[in-house]
Amino acid sequence: MLTPEQARGLVKERFGVTASGEGSLLVVEAPADRWLPLGGFARETLGCVYFSFMTAVDWKEQGLEVVARVENLDANFAVFMKTKLGAGETRCASLQPVWRGADWMERECYDMFGIRFEGHPDLRRILLPQDWEGHPLLKSYAVDTPHPPYR
Amino acid sequence: MEIKAPTPQIPPAVWTEFKDLQEWEKLHQTRPEGDRHSALFETLEDGVFNFPGGFIVTTVADAFFNWARKSSVWPVTFGLACCAIEMMATFASRFDVERLGMVPFASPRHSDLMIVSGSVTIKMAPMLKRIYEQMPDPKWAVSMGSCANSGGPFRHGYHVVKGVDRVIPVDVYVPGCPPPPDSLLYGLLKLQDQISHFRKTGRRAAPTEKSD
Numbered sequence: 001m002l003t004p005e006q007a008r009g010l011v012k013e014r015f016g017v018t019a020s021g022e023g024s025l026l027v028v029e030a031p032a033d034r035w036l037p038l039g040g041f042a043r044e045t046l047g048c049v050y051f052s053f054m055t056a057v058d059w060k061e062q063g064l065e066v067v068a069r070v071e072n073l074d075a076n077f078a079v080f081m082k083t084k085l086g087a088g089e090t091r092c093a094s095l096q097p098v099w100r101g102a103d104w105m106e107r108e109c110y111d112m113f114g115i116r117f118e119g120h121p122d123l124r125r126i127l128l129p130q131d132w133e134g135h136p137l138l139k140s141y142a143v144d145t146p147h148p149p150y151r
Numbered sequence: 152m153e154i155k156a157p158t159p160q161i162p163p164a165v166w167t168e169f170k171d172l173q174e175w176e177k178l179h180q181t182r183p184e185g186d187r188h189s190a191l192f193e194t195l196e197d198g199v200f201n202f203p204g205g206f207i208v209t210t211v212a213d214a215f216f217n218w219a220r221k222s223s224v225w226p227v228t229f230g231l232a233c234c235a236i237e238m239m240a241t242f243a244s245r246f247d248v249e250r251l252g253m254v255p256f257a258s259p260r261h262s263d264l265m266i267v268s269g270s271v272t273i274k275m276a277p278m279l280k281r282i283y284e285q286m287p288d289p290k291w292a293v294s295m296g297s298c299a300n301s302g303g304p305f306r307h308g309y310h311v312v313k314g315v316d317r318v319i320p321v322d323v324y325v326p327g328c329p330p331p332p333d334s335l336l337y338g339l340l341k342l343q344d345q346i347s348h349f350r351k352t353g354r355r356a357a358p359t360e361k362s363d
Binding site: 036040044097098128129136141143144145147149150151 | 154155273274276302307308309310311312313317318
């Protein structure tokens with residue numbers, strides 16, 4: 001069974017980056033164009049079959065950062081995947097072909113941050129109404145945005 | 152890198168032809184005559200009231216009808232958030248609203264009162280309005296808790312209606328976060344007091360010191 005140390009070695013070998021994080025948590029940062037290969041690698045090679053969650057961070061002028069946590073439930077370690085999309089960029093590769101669990105998470109991410117996941121089969125809003133304008137978790141979204149007649 | 156296709160394909164659900172629940176709502180929202188009762192009763196009562204001495208009849212009839220109305224206010228069970236837990240406690244045996252003639256009923260078509268218990272989101276507001284419109288007249292609404300009164304702690308969130316009175320008319324506001332069952336009970340008693348001051352079938356009385 002794969003240990004976290006062996007997994008670190010595999011990440012270093014395949015992607016050339018040192019996974020930070022300690023113990024059973026591997027934090028792997030990849031460029032945006034290697035996001036899908038990183039997902040496939042985490043699932044097929046590292047055996048992370050469980051897609052825990054996905055979200056994004058708005059770093060204002062530095063652009064958006066997509067983060068996702070996947071877990072290997074047998075070997076008991078987790079991989080925390082990060083990628084920076086770059087300033088003004090809203091497109092990102094979809095992980096839905098790799099994990100079915102990523103489907104709704106990416107829809108939520110699109111709903112809240114406006115990230116277009118390319119390759120997602122059904123990318124539409126999941127929490128907010130379909131006629132909603134804007135993406136509320138972006139830093140540029142005003143908190144008290146009026147929404148007549150309700151607020 | 153080779154990526155395996157996801158194996159089990161879940162068949163599409165039957166409602167997929169509707170993009171959204173709101174689209175489905177729009178199909179059912181055109182109802183020109185509305186849910187109101189016939190205007191015949193109002194004109195009839197106006198006639199009796201204006202007849203010399205007729206006010207005695209309408210006043211006595213109003214008193215009787217109001218007694219009947221306030222003794223059987225059936226709330227529709229409409230729980231939105233954590234206030235619904237307190238509302239359920241009020242409905243249950245310890246506080247027991249049934250001794251006030253209230254039967255919590257799971258159908259808006261048979262109910263007179265809507266207790267809006269919890270924060271109303273913008274997505275929920277059209278459904279709330281629709282359920283309120285499904286209730287037959289005369290009907291009342293109680294806004295329970297800070298969220299329904301004003302938006303409460305979520306007032307500055309992006310998705311919360313700032314008070315349910317922006318969607319439906321409200322008779323009694325019960326403060327609290329959440330209001331304990333005795334607060335709600337007090338609000339319901341206040342509502343009964345209001346109902347007993349109804350003037351002329353189905354119309355709200357002007358605010359009086361005693362009841363408002």
